[in-house]
Amino acid sequence: MARFLPLQVTDIRRDTRDAVVVTLTPRPEDAGAFDFTQGQYLTFRRSFDGEELRRSYSICAGRDDGALRVGIKRVDGGAFSTWANEELAPGMELEAMPPMGRFHTALDGGSAKHYIAVAAGSGITPILSIIKTTLKREPKSRFTLVYANRSVNSIMFREELEDLKNLYLGRFSVIHVLKSEGQEIDLFTGRIDAEKMQALFDNWIDPASIDTAFICGPEGLMLTVADSLRKAGLDDAQIRFELFASSQPGRAKKKAVSRDATHAGDATEAVVTLDGATRTFRMPKQGENLLDAALAADIDAPYACKAGVCSTCRAKVLEGEAEMAINHALEDYEVAQGYVLTCQCYPLTDRIVVSYDE
Amino acid sequence: MTDMSIEDYLAKGGKLTSPGNVPARYRGELLRLMASFIDSELAGAAGFAETINDAPGIRNRIAAAKITQEKLDHAGRVLAVMGEFGADTARYDNRHDWAARMGRDADLKAARHGDDMRLSVFHYPVQGYVDAVVLNVLMGLATGVQMQEFARVSYAPLADTFREIAPREARHVDLGLTGLRQIVESDEGRAKAVQSVQYWLPRVEASFGQSASKRYETQARFGLRHTENDAMRKDWAGRVREALAPLGLG
Numbered sequence: 051m052a053r054f055l056p057l058q059v060t061d062i063r064r065d066t067r068d069a070v071v072v073t074l075t076p077r078p079e080d081a082g083a084f085d086f087t088q089g090q091y092l093t094f095r096r097s098f099d100g101e102e103l104r105r106s107y108s109i110c111a112g113r114d115d116g117a118l119r120v121g122i123k124r125v126d127g128g129a130f131s132t133w134a135n136e137e138l139a140p141g142m143e144l145e146a147m148p149p150m151g152r153f154h155t156a157l158d159g160g161s162a163k164h165y166i167a168v169a170a171g172s173g174i175t176p177i178l179s180i181i182k183t184t185l186k187r188e189p190k191s192r193f194t195l196v197y198a199n200r201s202v203n204s205i206m207f208r209e210e211l212e213d214l215k216n217l218y219l220g221r222f223s224v225i226h227v228l229k230s231e232g233q234e235i236d237l238f239t240g241r242i243d244a245e246k247m248q249a250l251f252d253n254w255i256d257p258a259s260i261d262t263a264f265i266c267g268p269e270g271l272m273l274t275v276a277d278s279l280r281k282a283g284l285d286d287a288q289i290r291f292e293l294f295a296s297s298q299p300g301r302a303k304k305k306a307v308s309r310d311a312t313h314a315g316d317a318t319e320a321v322v323t324l325d326g327a328t329r330t331f332r333m334p335k336q337g338e339n340l341l342d343a344a345l346a347a348d349i350d351a352p353y354a355c356k357a358g359v360c361s362t363c364r365a366k367v368l369e370g371e372a373e374m375a376i377n378h379a380l381e382d383y384e385v386a387q388g389y390v391l392t393c394q395c396y397p398l399t400d401r402i403v404v405s406y407d408e
Numbered sequence: 409m410t411d412m413s414i415e416d417y418l419a420k421g422g423k424l425t426s427p428g429n430v431p432a433r434y435r436g437e438l439l440r441l442m443a444s445f446i447d448s449e450l451a452g453a454a455g456f457a458e459t460i461n462d463a464p465g466i467r468n469r470i471a472a473a474k475i476t477q478e479k480l481d482h483a484g485r486v487l488a489v490m491g492e493f494g495a496d497t498a499r500y501d502n503r504h505d506w507a508a509r510m511g512r513d514a515d516l517k518a519a520r521h522g523d524d525m526r527l528s529v530f531h532y533p534v535q536g537y538v539d540a541v542v543l544n545v546l547m548g549l550a551t552g553v554q555m556q557e558f559a560r561v562s563y564a565p566l567a568d569t570f571r572e573i574a575p576r577e578a579r580h581v582d583l584g585l586t587g588l589r590q591i592v593e594s595d596e597g598r599a600k601a602v603q604s605v606q607y608w609l610p611r612v613e614a615s616f617g618q619s620a621s622k623r624y625e626t627q628a629r630f631g632l633r634h635t636e637n638d639a640m641r642k643d644w645a646g647r648v649r650e651a652l653a654p655l656g657l658g
Contacts, residue, residue, distance in 0.1 A: 091426070093428070104428075106426065106428050150426070150492060151425075151426060152564075152565045152568060153425065268412075269412040269414070269416075269417040269422055270412055272417075272422055272423065273417065273420050273421065273422050276421075276423070277421075286559065286560065286567070287559075287568075287571055290564075291423045291425050291564045292425050292426075293422070293423065293424060293425045293426070293429055295414065295428075295429040324433075325433060325626065350622065350623070351436075352433075352436030352437055352439070352440045353440070354439060354440050354443030354444070354447070354524075354525045355443065355500070355503060355523070355524070355525075356523050357499075357503045357523065359495060359496045359499050359500050359503060360439060360443055360490065360495045360496075360500065361439065361493060361494045361495050362436055362439035362440050362443055363436070364432070364435070364436065365432075366432075378496035378499050379494045379495055379496055380494065381494065384494075405432075406432060406433060406436060407432055407433055408432050
């Protein structure tokens with residue numbers, strides 16, 4: 051089970067107008083748990099108006115930096131990122147899970163590889179960690195970064211990237227692609243699309259020289275760049291992804307509890323939505339769990355262990371109430387939002403509305 | 409970059425990378441797919457474990473032990489990915505008896521049975537060393553086809569895990585074929601092997617699922633599957649012919 055540990059904020063540095071870099075220090079006994087691999091992220095939790103929010107932010111520090119640092123860019127309407135940008139201060143405590151994520155490849159001090167990374171906006175954060183760690187630990191490897199931003203002012207870690215170029219002269223190059231500001235060469239203006247990738251391959255990066263490519267950004271960028279890399283001859287195992295989904299879920303809505311629901315009858319009217327289709331059936335309140343009742347009603351609901359362990363059968367109660375017999379998989383905050391393991395779920399109200407789609 | 413829904417992104421071949429950005433239904437289907445693999449490996453290993461004692465000679469016993477050990481390891485690796493979604497990894501493999509089997513003559517077709525998600529073929533009991541070697545070869549070839557499919561799965565951390573597992577699963581087939589070559593050297597061994605091939609062939613074949621399965625459509629929409637059940641079955645049948653013909657078992 052996931053566990054959250056306290057981290058003390060020891061430094062906050064404003065990087066751009068809407069991004070901060072936060073340095074965090076674990077308690078001595080947790081230092082091992084926060085020993086990260088380049089490219090991993092931390093998941094934080096914080097309560098806003100009594101409701102728990104969880105957000106993941108990538109570590110931007112290299113493994114040899116001797117510090118744990120994340121970059122947090124403010125998203126419009128984002129409660130956590132706005133709070134971090136405006137109110138977070140040194141001395142405060144944050145709660146985070148140990149580092150997770152597999153956006154990395156194994157490093158070997160003897161190899162001489164060519165890595166490229168394509169990042170957009172705050173997608174640079176895990177990439178920066180990868181670049182720093184790789185250049186330090188593989189002294190014969192080189193790295194090319196293609197970095198897309200709106201304008202010069204919005205480039206995160208601009209100075210740090212310049213410093214790295216000087217530190218690793220000849221091994222690290224950066225190609226900035228700016229959407230709204232013309233640069234000296236046309237290639238560097240506009241957005242990253244198939245033509246731009248082709249132009250990069252024709253003039254700047256020999257695709258045959260690439261050992262591994264890292265892509266981090268929103269959906270469109272991931273598709274375009276991966277497609278171009280495949281066409282240029284890279285196979286799937288050479289392309290590493292970290293998606294920064296553009297449609298981050300906003301605040302979780304509280305489940306609607308029907309006030310006039312009575313607890314009188316022995317049976318429940320169950321309304322179950324799966325893949326956009328809603329079916330209504332009756333089931334007993336005791337003796338049969340919601341999953342089995344749904345399966346019996348020919349609803350092809352997902353499930354695996356049927357023992358409250360794996361969470362495959364998770365669904366959300368939108369109306370009515372239910373109780374779970376066993377729960378080894380959902381956390382308190384998920385339960386508070388109305389999620390249930392349907393294999394362990396017994397309705398308490400005369401009507402229950404459940405969705406596998408939310 | 410313009411905003412795009414996760415569903416459109418997946419339909420265009422996009423990859424998802426963390427539990428935080430998968431939609432609810434995708435999550436359900438992904439976990440189900442992982443559970444099916446894990447349960448099959450756990451049940452497969454539990455059944456194969458007895459072969460360690462049945463195998464003739466230390467070399468064959470080591471091979472059986474290695475296969476058993478690695479199948480457990482592969483279950484563990486996929487379970488670790490599942491754990492990132494909240495599954496209780498410590499409780500998972502303790503929840504029931506993975507060595508339990510149904511009758512040799514049970515008619516299970518492709519359907520799931522009991523309280524786990526193992527492929528139906530792993531509900532049939534193995535009878536002795538030759539039987540185990542034949543099942544290992546036929547099922548190992550099926551796993552090869554499955555690995556090719558799963559390496560393309562749209563959840564990138566899982567695709568990576570399957571790419572790590574694939575070469576070792578392929579090696580299990582090689583070990584099995586080495587064992588089978590020794591078995592068919594004697595008339596008695598050959599007769600047993602022929603019987604076992606006849607027994608397991610339709611049962612492994614059924615493990616590819618139904619033709620035109622609705623589940624496949626859902627999985628394909630999410631980029632969790634790319635090749636239809638029948639096409640995978642055909643691919644497997646070709647590999648089986650290629651492997652068994654030189655042994656005179658085809």
